[in-house]
Amino acid sequence: MKEPNGSTGSPLEQTLRKSGIDAIGHAGWGTHFCQFYESKRDLLDMLVPYFEAGLKDNERCLWVASDPLTAEEAETAMVEALPDFKKYISNSQVNFRPASDWYLRDGTFDADRVISQWVGLEQDSRARGFEGLRVTGNTFWLDKTRWHDFAAYESRLNQTLGKHRIICVCSYCLERSTAADVLDVCSSHQFALTRRNGTWQLVESDPLAVARAELARANAELEARVEARTRDLELLLRERDEFLSMLSHELRNPLAPLQSAAEIIRQANPADNRAAVATDIVSRQVHALSVMLGDLLDAERTTNGMFSLRTERVALRSVLEDACNSVRVVAEAHRQTLTVEWPGPLISVDVDRVRLGQVFANVLINATQHAPTGGVISIHTNVEESAVSVTISDTGPGVPAEIRDRVFEPFVQGPTSLDRPKGGIGVGLAIARQIVEKHGGTLAVQETEDQRWADFVIRLPRASAADGSGPHTDAKSSSGQSTIASTRLKILVLDDEADIVEATAALLELNGHDVRTAFEAEGALQSARAFRPDVILADIGLPGTDGYEFARKLKSEPRMSNARLIAVTGYGSRADKEKARSAGFDAHLVKPVAPDLLLQSLPAPVDNHAHETAGFLESIRT
Numbered sequence: 003m004k005e006p007n008g009s010t011g012s013p014l015e016q017t018l019r020k021s022g023i024d025a026i027g028h029a030g031w032g033t034h035f036c037q038f039y040e041s042k043r044d045l046l047d048m049l050v051p052y053f054e055a056g057l058k059d060n061e062r063c064l065w066v067a068s069d070p071l072t073a074e075e076a077e078t079a080m081v082e083a084l085p086d087f088k089k090y091i092s093n094s095q096v097n098f099r100p101a102s103d104w105y106l107r108d109g110t111f112d113a114d115r116v117i118s119q120w121v122g123l124e125q126d127s128r129a130r131g132f133e134g135l136r137v138t139g140n141t142f143w144l145d146k147t148r149w150h151d152f153a154a155y156e157s158r159l160n161q162t163l164g165k166h167r168i169i170c171v172c173s174y175c176l177e178r179s180t181a182a183d184v185l186d187v188c189s190s191h192q193f194a195l196t197r198r199n200g201t202w203q204l205v206e207s208d209p210l211a212v213a214r215a216e217l218a219r220a221n222a223e224l225e226a227r228v229e230a231r232t233r234d235l236e237l238l239l240r241e242r243d244e245f246l247s248m249l250s251h252e253l254r255n256p257l258a259p260l261q262s263a264a265e266i267i268r269q270a271n272p273a274d275n276r277a278a279v280a281t282d283i284v285s286r287q288v289h290a291l292s293v294m295l296g297d298l299l300d301a302e303r304t305t306n307g308m309f310s311l312r313t314e315r316v317a318l319r320s321v322l323e324d325a326c327n328s329v330r331v332v333a334e335a336h337r338q339t340l341t342v343e344w345p346g347p348l349i350s351v352d353v354d355r356v357r358l359g360q361v362f363a364n365v366l367i368n369a370t371q372h373a374p375t376g377g378v379i380s381i382h383t384n385v386e387e388s389a390v391s392v393t394i395s396d397t398g399p400g401v402p403a404e405i406r407d408r409v410f411e412p413f414v415q416g417p418t419s420l421d422r423p424k425g426g427i428g429v430g431l432a433i434a435r436q437i438v439e440k441h442g443g444t445l446a447v448q449e450t451e452d453q454r455w456a457d458f459v460i461r462l463p464r465a466s467a468a469d470g471s472g473p474h475t476d477a478k479s480s481s482g483q484s485t486i487a488s489t490r491l492k493i494l495v496l497d498d499e500a501d502i503v504e505a506t507a508a509l510l511e512l513n514g515h516d517v518r519t520a521f522e523a524e525g526a527l528q529s530a531r532a533f534r535p536d537v538i539l540a541d542i543g544l545p546g547t548d549g550y551e552f553a554r555k556l557k558s559e560p561r562m563s564n565a566r567l568i569a570v571t572g573y574g575s576r577a578d579k580e581k582a583r584s585a586g587f588d589a590h591l592v593k594p595v596a597p598d599l600l601l602q603s604l605p606a607p608v609d610n611h612a613h614e615t616a617g618f619l620e621s622i623r624t
Contacts, residue, residue, distance in 0.1 A: 019134075019169060022055030023048060025195060025202040031134055032164040036191040038176040038184070042070045044197055045173060049076070049138055050083050052171065056136035057090050061169075062127035068101035068140035095132065101143045111148055113155035117162055124166050134167030142175050149183070156190035254292070254572035255499050257594035261288045262505035265597035269512050282335075288594055289331070310576070311354040311440060315465050318349045318390060322381065325362035332370050338377050345383040349390055350465040357437045358462075361445070364430035365394045365458050372398035389443075391461040400456045409447055410435040431458075438462070491515045491604055494533060496526040496552070497541040497570070502593075506539065506570075509597055515604075523547035527555060535565055537604055542571040542582065550585035557586035566605050570595060 018028040026035075039045050053063045067073040077098045081087045090096045104119065105111055124135040144152055156172065163170055174187055176196070188194050194205040264284035271277040326340060333340050351358070369379045373396035382393045410431050431445075438445040443462040493515050497503045500521070507517045518533050520526035523544050530538065538556070542549035549569060556562050566589075569582045574592035582590045589603060 019059060019061070019136075020055040021169075022051035022053070023195070023202065025204050029169055031167045031169065033169045034160045034163045034172075034192055035170075036172045036174055036187050036194045038174050038179070038187075038194060038196040040176050040197065042075075045071045045140070046076075046079050048195065048202060049171070049173075050079050052138070053080060053096070053136065054083055056169070057084070057096060060095075060131075060133045061136045062094075062123070062130070062132040062134070063090075063096040064123065064135070064137045065096075065098045066101055066104045066137065066139040067098060068142040070142065071140065073098040073100050094130075101140060104139065105143065111151060111155075113151065113158060116155065117159055120159070120168060120170070121162065121166060124168050128167065134169070136169045138171045138173060140173040142173075142178070149186075153186050153190060156187070160190055160192070252572065254574070254593040255502065257288050257292055258570075258572075259499070259501035259505035260284060261594040262502075262509045262597060264288070266505065266508050266512055269509075282331075285331070285596075289596075292594055311357060313352050313354055313441075315350050315352050316355050316358075317347060318345045318351050318383070318392075319347060321351075321353070321355060321358050322362055322383075322392070325359050325366060326381070328359075328363050329366045329370060332367065333379060336370060336373070336375050336377075338370060338373050338375070338379055340379050340381075342381040343383055345385060345390065345392075349383075349385055351390065351462050352465045353441055353462065354437075358441070361434040361437050361460060362392070362394075364434040365445075365460065368430055368458070369394055369396035369398070372396055374398060385464070388464055389461055390464050391459055394458045394460070395456070398456075410445070434460075491537055492518075492533060492535045493604070494518050494520065494526060494530055494535040494538045496520045496523070496538065496544070496549075498522065498544050499541075502541075506600075509600070513601060523549070523552035523555075526552065530556065530562060530565070531559070534561070537566045537568065539568050539570045539600075540587075542569055542573050542578075549587075550581065553582070553586040568603060570600075 018030055021027060021029045021033075037044075037048055039048075049065065053065065056063045065073070065076050067076045080096070084090070087096075105116060107115070120135070120137065123137075127135045141152070159170070172187075172191065174183075176184075179187070188205065195202045196205055197203075261284075264281040267277055268281040322342070322344070326342060330340065366379065373379055377397040379397075380393075380395045382395070384391045384393070435445040438460055441462055443460065445458065445460050448457045448459055493510055495503055495506050495510070495517060496519075497506070498521050503519045503521065507519050510517045518529050518535070520529050524547060526538075526540070540549050540552060544552065547555075549571065553567055553569075556565070556567060567587050568589045568591060569587040570591045570593060571578070571582075572593045579590045591600065591603065
């Protein structure tokens with residue numbers, strides 16, 4: 003759609019009207035332009051479609067005619083163009099007047115009277131229910147004695163029309179106009195139309211041309227500024243992502259050896275109850291720190307919807323089981339009971355398994371924080387024809403009324419004391435809702451009838467059964483529960499953090515494995531050639547040659563092709579996992595890795611172990 007030519011930006015011009023003239027396109031109310039014609043055919047070719055468009059848009063129309071085209075000829079032309087033209091005549095929507103009646107009443111031209119006629123007719127038209135007024139006036143009657151007065155009238159009219167719902171075209175005979183006349187006419191109209199090579203072309207007045215040139219310059223300058231700001235913003239976003247990735251790596255690194263050290267103490271002192279209590283505390287706190295760190299780093303991206311989904315068909319029960327297992331230790335620490343009404347094994351959903359597990363875990367963690375010691379956390383499922391809902395309830399005090407409408411906003415928490423017994427940073431529910439909505443579902447909080455506690459209801463579309471396929475069976479259910487490898491494996495541990503290397507090596511040796519260590523990539527490559535490990539646990543953020551390049555070099559050596567390469571790193575985003583896979587890693591674990599998960603990830607020590615356990619290791623996502 004073309005912009006209205008000669009726009010002054012007035013409110014009236016915000017409503018665009020079809021002009022019926024291809025060279026113009028659409029025009030706003032208050033448009034005042036002129037036409038230079040050479041023949042009767044020129045008048046008809048432009049004005050007939052001009053009025054046809056106005057009539058069809060419920061505008062009142064007035065054609066003020068003069069030689070060489072009479073009012074009667076103009077009406078005949080309209081009748082021929084519009085088969086239903088009589089209906090416009092009958093409801094007084096269109097009228098044809100000779101110039102002598104309109105401009106030269108009593109044989110004199112009075113500018114005030116003519117302008118009042120245009121304005122009065124527009125007001126009457128709107129009172130009758132028409133959208134506005136569309137007019138034309140032919141100036142063939144104008145002689146040189148009246149030229150100066152008429153030019154002044156045109157300038158006044160140009161200003162007046164901008165305040166009214168009027169579109170006006172003034173017709174001038176080109177043969178009767180000198181070059182100076184043409185300049186006068188163009189200066190008092192917003193633009194002009196003249197016929198060239200058989201088509202109507204637009205000629206702008208000098209002020210308008212200058213204004214349009216200035217507008218084009220301003221637009222170009224604005225576009226350049228927007229592009230520059232966009233580049234700056236993209237750079238800031240990249241730097242932010244790099245910073246968050248680095249921050250994740252640096253903050254997760256200290257947690258990893260703590261986790262391993264606690265497990266070493268527990269295994270080394272199985273009969274010491276005090277050691278068991280201490281190691282359980284360490285494990286719980288490391289897990290809590292890891293969860294909060296993950297939520298904090300994920301909060302901005304997730305709550306802004308800046309994440310993608312990898313959907314697959316999964317059994318809803320298996321996702322719920324994983325989530326329950328992830329929070330069971332926390333619930334047991336508070337002597338809370340977790341009761342679950344499991345969905346049937348055939349209830350499946352098309353979801354991103356990792357993201358949905360994050361939803362259930364976040365809501366369950368919220369429940370453990372608000373249920374009292376010794377309280378109950380309940381999970382209830384309800385299956386409908388096209389949807390399934392999971393309701394998570396706890397016997398806590400419920401959601402305070404003052405934050406009920408904001409409970410899913412980031413960093414919103416209920417009242418707490420200085421000791422912050424509930425913990426958390428207030429982003430878990432916000433992240434959960436965004437993930438659910440990305441799946442086409444809803445997450446809402448519902449108060450129970452007695453308002454003693456709150457129900458969080460997660461509603462998701464059920465997977466379509468049209469193709470007859472059930473949920474994909476994950477590796478855990480197809481091969482049975484993974485067990486810790488009981489046979490001795492040759493394992494190489496690569497990390498630039500001495501504490502991580504020593505703690506991981508000690509844990510692995512305590513479980514009967516033969517372990518070698520390295521602190522940089524080139525040394526690890528040399529050690530791998532001599533040691534021929536079954537498994538290599540490698541960090542990504544290494545000095546000199548990083549973990550990605552190490553993986554590419556290792557996989558390029560035929561003798562190392564069967565070694566299972568597992569990334570153990572603080573870089574845990576979806577992009578980081580994809581990059582690791584592309585570099586040649588067979589699995590990706592995010593620090594701090596729970597000791598049982600690390601041990602379960604080790605393959606059985608047979609020649610083709612890399613192929614046999616690929617499904618399980620690739621399903622590990624932390």
